Amino acid sequence: MAQDVLNLIGGEHLPASSGEWLDNFEPATGQVYGRIPRSGLNDVEAAVTAARSAFPEWRSWSPSNRRAVMMRLADKIHENAALLAESEARDNGKPVSLAAAVDIPRAEDNFRFYASAAEQFSSESHTMGDGTVNYTLRKPLGVVACISPWNLPLYLFTWKIAPALASGNCIVAKPSEITPMTAYLLGTWAKEVGFPDGVINILHGLGPEVGQAMVEHHHIRAISFTGGSNTGAAISATAGPKFKKLSLELGGKNATVVFSDADFDQAVSTAIRAAFSNQGQICLCGSRILVQEDLYERFRDAMVAKVSKMRIGDPMNPETRMGAVVSRAHRDKVISAINIARGEGGRILCGGGRHQPSEPRLKGGYFVQPTLIEGLDHTCTTNREEIFGPVATLQPFKDEREALGLVNSTKYGLSASVWTKDLQRAHRFAAGIDTGMVWLNCWLVRDLRTPFGGTRQSGVGREGGYNSMRFFTEPQNICVQL
Ligand code: NDP
Secondary structure, X not given: OOOOOOEEEOOEEEOOOOOOEEEEEEOOOOEEEEEEEOOOHHHHXXXXXXXXXXXXHHHHOOHHHHHHHHHHHHHHHHHOHHHHHHHHHHHHOOOHHHHHHHHHHHHHHHHHHHHHHHHHOOOOEEEOOOOEEEEXXXXXOOEEEEEOOOOOHHHHHHHHHHHHHHOOOEEEEEOOOOOOHHHHHHHHOHHHHOOOOOOEEEXXXXXXXXXXXXXXXXXXXXEEEEOOHHHHHHHHHHHHHHOOEEEEEOOOOEEEEEOOOOOHHHHHHHHHHHHHHHHHOOOOOEEEEEEEHXXXXXXXXXXXXXXXOOOEOXXXXXXOOEOOOOOHHHHHHHXXXXXXXXXXXXXXXXXXXXXXXXXXXXXXXXXXXXXXXXXOOOOOHHHHOOOOOOEEEEEEEOOHXXXXXXXXXXXXXXXXXXXXXXXXXXXXXXXXXXXXXXEEOOOOOXXXXXXXOOEEXXXXXXXXXXXXXXXXEEEEEEEEEO
C-alpha cells in the first residue's frame, strides 16, 4: 500500500504547490512504497509566512505552557513508539530492534529534555559595584530552519526542532528526502497536542531545491544543519554573506584506540558496535580501529571472528541486528570505497562486497557485508575520507605518541573512543585529541546536557543542553544605572 507524506504548512497537510512528487524507496526491497512532495520556493514562502504570523503568539507563551505542549508531543511519540520504529525501519533500512531501542526513545527524550529546558533556561546578569546592573535577555530569533540527515531520522530531527521550539521560535524544518516518514508522522500530531498552527512547519523535498530555498530565505534567521561536510560548506557559502546564525554538525572519520592494557572483551565488542551499528551510518562510528602492536593480531582475529558471523537480515524482523544501507546510491558509494581500499593495497579481512539475502522480498535490497580491512596507512583515501557505511580499517601503533598522530591525522574532528586501564594515560591522551568529543572505555554514551559537535571539517558550534538554547536565542544586554 502506497504511503504518501505531505508537507505541514500553517497547520495544514499539503502536497507541493507544484503538484510534483518524488518516489520514496524501501531500502530493504529497493521498491517504491510511497511518495513525498517535491517542494520548492513557493512552499518555503508559504511556510515562512505561516511561521512569521504564528511567532508573536508563540513567543508570548509562558515557558510552562511551552513545556506542557512539548511534553504532550513526547507522550505521542511514546504512545506511537511501535509505529514510529516500524516506519523508521521501513524508510531507512535500519533494524526495527535498533529503531525501537535507540532512535524512537531518544526522540522522545529529546522532546522531554528540551520541554524542561524551556522552564529551566536562564540568562546572566552582571553588577558593576556602583549600582549599575547589566542583565541579558535571551530572545527567540523568530523563524529558524532545521535541516536533518537520513541516518537517525527522527532522533536528529527532534534534536534540532525541540530546542528551537523550547526557546520560543517557529520552525521550518526539512528531514532528509530519503527518510521523510517519521517527521511527517510527528507533524500529524502537532495540532492535536496543542501547538498553534504555523509554529511547526515541515517541508519535504530535495536538499538543493527546498533546502537551498530555506537557507536563502531572508526571513529565516538561523540554520541548524546536520549532514555531510560538503553540504555544510555549500550552506555556509549561502548563509554566511546573509549573516545568518549557523550551527553545523558534519561528518567524521573517528578513531577507536585500543591500548594493550585495555579490557579485551569489552574493547572488542564495543569496537564492533562502534564500527557497524546502524550499518556504520552514524557520524560517531569508529571507522578507524587503532590497536597497540603487541595486541594487534589477537585483537584483529577476535574482531574478524565476530564480524564474520554478523547476520544481515530483513530490517522488519525483530531478530535482525544488521539491515540495509539507506539507498542504492549510497550502497554503490560504499562498494566503491571498498574497491578503492583494494586498489590502495588494503587486505579485506572479512566482507568486501554486496550481500544478497535469500528471502525473495529482499531481492532488490541495498545490503552491504560488514567489512574489515588492514594494511593501509593513514595517508590513503580509505583512512582519510568518510565512508559512512559498514566498513572499518585496522591499523597497529607502537606507542601513545604514534597513536595520537594517527587519531589526529584526518581533516575531521568529531569524536574518538579510547580503551586503556591506565587512568593517567587515558586523561592525558584524551586531552591531546583534536575532536569535540572523546569516550574513555565506552562509546556513544550520551548525556543530553553535554556539548555535542566537532572541530575542523566536522562542524561549527555545539549543540546539546543550553548550547542549543543559546544558539536559538539572541542575547540582548540591558544596562541600567539604579
Ligand atoms: P547531506 O549533507 O546529503 O544531507 C543532509 C540534509 O541536508 C538533508 O536533509 C539534505 O536533503 C539537505 N541538503 C542537501 N543539500 C542541501 C542544500 N544545498 N541546502 C540545504 N539543505 C541541503 O547528508 P546525508 O543526509 O547524506 O547524511 C549523512 C552525513 O551526515 C554524513 O556525512 C554524516 O557524517 C553526517 N552526520 C553528521 C552528524 C553530526 O552530528 N555531526 C550526525 C549524523 C550525520 P536531501 O536528503 O533531500 O538531499
